[in-house]
Every structure is written in structure tokens, then in C-alpha cells.
Amino acid sequence: MKGVARRLKQDDNVNTDYVISGRYKFSIEDPKELARHIFEDIDPKFASRVKEGDFIVAGENFGCGSSREQAPQSIKAAGIKAVIAKSFARIFYRNAFNIGLCLIECDTDQINEGDSLEINLEKNRLKNITKNSLLPIRPIPPVMKKLLSDGGVIEHFKKYGGFKFDS
Amino acid sequence: MxxxxxxxxxxxxxxxxxxxxxxxxxxxxxxxxxxxxxxxxxxxxxxxxxxxxxxxxxxxxxxxxxxxxxxxxxxxxxxxxxxxxxxxxxxxxxxxxxxxxxxxxxxxxxxxxxxxxxxxxxxxxxxxxxxxxxxxxxxxxxxxxxxxxxxxxxxxxxxxxxxxxxxxxxxxxxxxxxxxxxxxxxxxxxxxxxxxxxxxxxxxxxxxxxxxxxxxxxxxxxxxxxxxxxxxxxxxxxxxxxxxxxxxxxxxxxxxxxxxxxFDVSRLAPQVAKPHTVDNVSPVDEVKGKQIDQAYIGTCTNGRFSDLETAARILKNKKINPDVKLIIAPASRNIYLEALKAGIIEVFIKAGGVVLSPGCGPCVGTQGGIPADGETVISTANRNFKGRMGNPNAFIYLASPATCAASALEGRIADPRRYV
CATH class of the missing domain: 3.30.499.10 (Aconitase, domain 3)
Known part of the structure; x- marks a missing residue:
């Protein structure tokens, strides 16, 4: 999976209120419409800067705070293919894989805005094409990998009629 | 094991x-x-x-x-x-x-x-x-x-x-x-x-x-x-x-x-979380005197009967600062009724407060009590993220119901210990 790195103005503890503000998520139901407002409170021009297929790159504890699923939903609807961060908060982590949005955990210090990246989930590494360097990524847990390959938990449920994990 | x-x-x-x-x-x-x-x-x-x-x-x-x-x-x-x-x-x-x-x-x-x-x-x-x-x-x-x-x-x-x-x-x-x-x-x-x-x-x-x-x-x-x-x-x-x-x-x-x-809390002072993160915490002494525009008492964190009772004890027979809006939302209908019977709601109204219907109130910025640009709010809620109360240009401090009530009286962040 290839994409371009998009860094936010804020690195650590990007909470789900910042992903999509409560004033939108309570009144707008269409994810595509919500996607026009992502990160508005911390980075007002982000939504217009991001392009289909981009990756968001951030620091620690991405997605902390509220359980709103509109957060991963609007990121996905903005065309973002993966979020790459040093760590994620747990509710956001589940929510993202549940809707088929890929999250990658690795050291993001050496990734800059506009870098071309390639994620390899088989080899658990991330190639920074711009910098010609390789970064190890934390393997995605088997349950999450299964949900991702099925296209999210809804599709997983429809396929198996319940939970089907190897562990 | x-x-x-x-x-x-x-x-x-x-x-x-x-x-x-x-x-x-x-x-x-x-x-x-x-x-x-x-x-x-x-x-x-x-x-x-x-x-x-x-x-x-x-x-x-x-x-x-x-x-x-x-x-x-x-x-x-x-x-x-x-x-x-x-x-x-x-x-x-x-x-x-x-x-x-x-x-x-x-x-x-x-x-x-x-x-x-x-x-x-x-x-x-x-x-x-x-x-x-x-x-x-x-x-x-x-x-x-x-x-x-x-x-x-x-x-x-x-x-x-x-x-x-x-x-x-x-x-x-x-x-x-x-x-x-x-x-x-x-x-x-x-x-x-x-x-x-x-x-x-x-x-x-x-x-x-x-x-x-x-x-x-x-x-x-x-x-x-x-x-x-x-x-x-x-x-x-x-x-x-x-x-x-x-x-x-x-x-x-x-x-x-x-x-x-x-943790030993024997000598703990009232605490305040400063904008814009919940872990940006200091004792009330360090923020005391900061002018406020609004105080909010309620939410799933502190909208219970004992919270309202504590606030009412501080506000009884007093008027809030004229430059402050005091908003109260009981956490449930039962709490609202109990507070009515105990005379607590009357204390709030007489002090100059506004009582909203039971629910989350202005905590997440979707209803009554959205601050203006540059305004400062002290709230009993659990989050003070930028934009949380509906305006990214406002500043939210988090504290106990007592600290919020004392601050509403003084019009600035106040130490509640002199009121209890």
C-alpha cells in the first residue's frame, strides 16, 4: 500500500474531538460531508490539503477521548488509506479496524510531510521512498488483521454469522 | 496464578x-x-x-x-x-x-x-x-x-x-x-x-x-x-x-x-486541569485569580445530588459575580427532583444561575452554553479539549463542583476551601 504522508499541526494526543468536532457529528450523518471538517479545530486547512490515498502520520495516543465512530469514519471518507502513529488509544483502535481502516504503529519521528511511503503488512515494515529508509512496524494483532482482511466487522459477521478468530 | x-x-x-x-x-x-x-x-x-x-x-x-x-x-x-x-x-x-x-x-x-x-x-x-x-x-x-x-x-x-x-x-x-x-x-x-x-x-x-x-x-x-x-x-x-x-x-x-x-491525598489541594488537555493539572493556587466568563456544574462526572448539594452550600444566600454565567444541569430527573425538594434548585436560581434539563448540558458543545471567542469556562466536566464546548477559541478549565461554585461567586478561579 503506497501513499503520501500528511502530518498534522499537533503530533501527540490527537483526540477524536479534534478528528471531528461534536458540533458536526451531532448534526451531520453523511461521512462524506463530515470528512470536509476533519481536524478543523487544530489544523483548519487539513481537509483541503488531503488527497485520496494519503496517509495521516502522527505521534503518541492518536484517537484518545470520545468513542465517536464518526472519527475513523470521516478519516476513511476523506480517502485516507491508513493512519500511522507511535501509539493509538484503544476505542479508536477498535473502531478503525471495525470499519476497515488500517492503523500502523511505528516510530514516526523520521517521517515528514509529503514523504512517499509504502506499507508492507507481510514483512511488517514501512518504506520511506523519499528518504530511502526502512522502518519496522508493530505487527497488527491477528484479530485486527482478520477484521481488516474481511473488510471490517460487519462484513466479518455477514461472512461467518458471528466471530471467527483463530485464537 | x-x-x-x-x-x-x-x-x-x-x-x-x-x-x-x-x-x-x-x-x-x-x-x-x-x-x-x-x-x-x-x-x-x-x-x-x-x-x-x-x-x-x-x-x-x-x-x-x-x-x-x-x-x-x-x-x-x-x-x-x-x-x-x-x-x-x-x-x-x-x-x-x-x-x-x-x-x-x-x-x-x-x-x-x-x-x-x-x-x-x-x-x-x-x-x-x-x-x-x-x-x-x-x-x-x-x-x-x-x-x-x-x-x-x-x-x-x-x-x-x-x-x-x-x-x-x-x-x-x-x-x-x-x-x-x-x-x-x-x-x-x-x-x-x-x-x-x-x-x-x-x-x-x-x-x-x-x-x-x-x-x-x-x-x-x-x-x-x-x-x-x-x-x-x-x-x-x-x-x-x-x-x-x-x-x-x-x-x-x-x-x-x-x-x-x-497516592497520598492527606494534603491534596483542590486541583484544576488547564486548557487544552485533561492531564495539564495544577493545584488551584497556580491558576487562582484567572478571570472566568462561565461556570458549569453538571455532567456524568459531577452532576449528582451530592455535587449539587456541595455547590449549593457555597452559593446559599449569595449572588454570583455579575459578569459570570452559571449553568447547572442535574445528571438525572430523579436528582433534579431530589434537589428541588431539598431547596437546592432554589439556591441556584436565587444566586443567579440557570438550570438546564437533565442531560449532558453544554459539555460537548451541542446545546445551551457555547462560549464566545476568547471566553474562559470553569467546568465540572471530564474534558477540556480545544473546541470541546463548541468553540475552538474558548478556554476550558476542569475542577470540582466546589471550585466551580466558588469561582462563579468571585468571577475568577477561586479556592473553595475558604467557603466550606
Whole structure:
């Protein structure tokens, strides 16, 4: 999976209120419409800067705070293919894989805005094409990998009629 | 090897003995959504195909975050929730009943030993009455609605021992703000936190909810306490609503903890979380004198009867500063009624406050009480993120009901200890 790195103005503890503000998520139901407002409170021009297929790159504890699923939903609807961060908060982590949005955990210090990246989930590494360097990524847990390959938990449920994990 | 409370409750709900890091598919005792999350629960439940609620007595929707509705968009979501409730015969608490995290325990939906999920991050609140409860997203909730189950990764546990006796004018809100300031917003990510110690034992059940409520602000999956006599008495008092039997769960003596942290609160000062993160905490002395434009007392953190009572004691026979808007939202209809009977609501009105209908109030910026650009709010809520109350150009400080009431009187952040 290839994409371009998009860094936010804020690195650590990007909470789900910042992903999509409560004033939108309570009144707008269409994810595509919500996607026009992502990160508005911390980075007002982000939504217009991001392009289909981009990756968001951030620091620690991405997605902390509220359980709103509109957060991963609007990121996905903005065309973002993966979020790459040093760590994620747990509710956001589940929510993202549940809707088929890929999250990658690795050291993001050496990734800059506009870098071309390639994620390899088989080899658990991330190639920074711009910098010609390789970064190890934390393997995605088997349950999450299964949900991702099925296209999210809804599709997983429809396929198996319940939970089907190897562990 | 012994088990923690989280390991025991999850084991009891999946039919085998599980330990930290295991994956368990568990039966869930109760599950719910609120008006910010139920829309997607409904959509995704329908996407599952030809399914029905696994047990319609175990699911509720609550209209609390944005009610009475301030806009056509919100009204449409509320209507969708009402239609779904009618179509499937599931429960709904409509506008004015209260905040979901007050209603679930108060109306007897959750009892000690339960496994509970809610499509709201502060579902961890009922840890205070020995419930493994945690927030999930709407899709997870939809799956549980259809199956009665969900999968859980068994969390590792951090044990926190809170010792000492709280000084006058210092409350459970100050304890949890202090802890979050110490460990940070990422300090317990994915962990179950077990709270123990003489300071916890000394607190009322109402006050304990405040602590478990904010466990998620340090990243925790849940914040659990033991069910002692106070909890069981509390459950007995609400028994009229529930036929469910409490099943208190205790950790084994040889349970394995990832870390043990101790705090002594004997000399703790009132604490304040400064903009724009919950872990940006300092004693009230360091922010005292900061001018405020609004004070808010309420929410799932501090909208309970004892919170309102504490605030009313400070405001009785006084007038708030004329430059301050004081907003109060009781956490439930029952609390509102109790406060009315006790004369507390009258104190607020006479002092110059505005009392809103039971619910989340202006906490998440979707209804009455949105601050203007550059305004400063002191609030009893659990989050002070930029834009949280509906305006990214406002500044939110978090504190106890006493600190908020004292600040409303003075028109600036004030130390409540001289008023109690």
C-alpha cells in the first residue's frame, strides 16, 4: 500500500474531538460531508490539503477521548488509506479496524510531510521512498488483521454469522 | 496464578479462565448508545442483514448529549432513535431523563459483577460499583445488539492505592485530576485500573463514580473498585428498579499487576486541569485569580445530588459575580427532583444561575452554553479539549463542583476551601 504522508499541526494526543468536532457529528450523518471538517479545530486547512490515498502520520495516543465512530469514519471518507502513529488509544483502535481502516504503529519521528511511503503488512515494515529508509512496524494483532482482511466487522459477521478468530 | 477483577469478570462471561492479553468472546450483560452514537448503531445493525436484537431487555438508547434538540439535524437523529425503539421494542430514555452514565446505575440496569459496554467513552463510570464497563464504538455495539456478545482482549491491570483522608474542600474530582496529572493522558492506555485504599473507602458511592468516570482520560479501558458495604447498600436502595442480583468480584491475593502506584491525598489541594488537555493539572493556587466568563456544574462526572448539594452550600444566600454565567444541569430527573425538594434548585436560581434539563448540558458543545471567542469556562466536566464546548477559541478549565461554585461567586478561579 503506497501513499503520501500528511502530518498534522499537533503530533501527540490527537483526540477524536479534534478528528471531528461534536458540533458536526451531532448534526451531520453523511461521512462524506463530515470528512470536509476533519481536524478543523487544530489544523483548519487539513481537509483541503488531503488527497485520496494519503496517509495521516502522527505521534503518541492518536484517537484518545470520545468513542465517536464518526472519527475513523470521516478519516476513511476523506480517502485516507491508513493512519500511522507511535501509539493509538484503544476505542479508536477498535473502531478503525471495525470499519476497515488500517492503523500502523511505528516510530514516526523520521517521517515528514509529503514523504512517499509504502506499507508492507507481510514483512511488517514501512518504506520511506523519499528518504530511502526502512522502518519496522508493530505487527497488527491477528484479530485486527482478520477484521481488516474481511473488510471490517460487519462484513466479518455477514461472512461467518458471528466471530471467527483463530485464537 | 491469581486473577485481577477484570480477568475474573471476563472469565465469568466467556466460560473459561482467561488472563491478561488473551482474547475472549464474552456474553454482555447490558449495552446502550446515546444520541451521538445511536444513529450509526441503527445503520450498522440494519447492515447486518436479517437480524433481531439478541435480548431486547438488555439494550437502551439515551437522548442526553443534545436534548431538547437545538437543530433540525439533531431532531432527525432523535426521531430515528424513537422509530427504531418502537420497531424493535427496545428501550429509550428520551429528552430530560438524564445522562446515560447516571441512568444505567441509578435505574438498576447495571449491578456489581456485570460486563457492560456502551457506545460512549465514559462507560467506565460503573467501575465504581464493581462493574467491568467500557466504551466502544457504534459498530461494536450493533454487533452486540444482534448477538448479545462481543470480543475482548483481556487487559493488564494497574493497581492504584489512594491513601489518606481528604482535607476539607477537597473532593474525589481533585483526586482523579491529580492522578491524571501524574500519569498523563496516555498513562494507562488499554489497562484496567483497580482503585483501592482508605481514601476510596471514605468516599460516598456518588463520589466514587467521579473517579471511575475519568479513568478513560488516562487511556484506561476500565476503572474498577470493590463492592463494599456502601456499594451494596446503594444497590439495595435502588432495588425497586431492578431484580438483578449483585455478584461482587474481588481480585485474588496473588493477582498479577503490571504496576502498583500509591497516592497520598492527606494534603491534596483542590486541583484544576488547564486548557487544552485533561492531564495539564495544577493545584488551584497556580491558576487562582484567572478571570472566568462561565461556570458549569453538571455532567456524568459531577452532576449528582451530592455535587449539587456541595455547590449549593457555597452559593446559599449569595449572588454570583455579575459578569459570570452559571449553568447547572442535574445528571438525572430523579436528582433534579431530589434537589428541588431539598431547596437546592432554589439556591441556584436565587444566586443567579440557570438550570438546564437533565442531560449532558453544554459539555460537548451541542446545546445551551457555547462560549464566545476568547471566553474562559470553569467546568465540572471530564474534558477540556480545544473546541470541546463548541468553540475552538474558548478556554476550558476542569475542577470540582466546589471550585466551580466558588469561582462563579468571585468571577475568577477561586479556592473553595475558604467557603466550606
Amino acid at each position: 491469581g486473577q485481577t477483577i477484570a480477568e475474573k469478570i471476563l472469565s465469568g462471561h466467556c466460560g473459561k479462565k482467561v488472563k491478561a492479553d488473551d482474547i475472549a468472546v464474552c456474553k454482555v450483560d447490558f449495552y446502550f448508545g446515546q444520541d451521538g452514537t445511536s444513529g450509526i448503531i441503527i445503520d450498522n445493525f440494519r447492515k447486518l442483514g436479517n437480524v433481531k436484537p439478541a435480548d431486547k431487555t438488555k439494550f437502551y438508547m439515551v437522548i442526553d448529549h443534545s436534548g431538547p434538540s437545538p437543530s433540525v439535524g439533531v431532531s432527525t437523529i432523535h426521531k430515528k432513535m424513537r422509530s427504531f425503539a418502537e420497531e424493535y421494542g427496545v428501550g429509550l430514555y428520551d429528552v430530560g431523563e438524564g445522562v446515560c452514565h447516571q441512568l444505567m446505575p441509578e435505574l438498576g440496569h447495571v449491578v456489581p459483577g456485570d460486563l457492560v459496554i456502551g457506545a460512549d467513552s465514559h462507560t467506565c463510570t460503573y467501575g465504581a460499583i464493581n462493574v467491568f464497563s467500557t466504551g466502544v464504538g457504534s459498530t461494536d455495539l450493533a454487533i452486540t445488539l444482534a448477538t448479545g456478545k462481543n470480543w475482548f482482549r483481556v487487559p493488564r491491570t494497574v493497581k492504584m492505592i489512594i491513601k489518606g483522608r481528604l482535607p476539607n474542600g477537597v473532593y474525589s474530582k481533585d483526586i482523579i485530576l491529580h492522578i491524571i496529572g501524574q500519569v498523563g493522558a496516555n498513562g494507562c492506555t488499554y489497562k484496567s485500573v483497580e482503585f483501592y485504599g482508605s481514601a476510596i473507602e471514605g468516599l460516598s458511592v456518588d463520589s466514587r463514580f467521579t473517579i471511575s468516570n475519568m479513568a478513560v482520560e488516562m487511556g484506561a479501558k476500565c476503572g474498577i473498585m470493590e463492592a463494599d458495604k456502601k456499594v451494596l447498600d446503594w444497590i439495595n436502595r435502588i432495588k425497586k428498579h431492578s431484580q438483578r442480583r449483585p455478584r461482587p468480584v474481588f481480585a485474588d491475593i496473588d493477582a498479577v499487576y503490571e504496576a502498583v502506584k500509591e
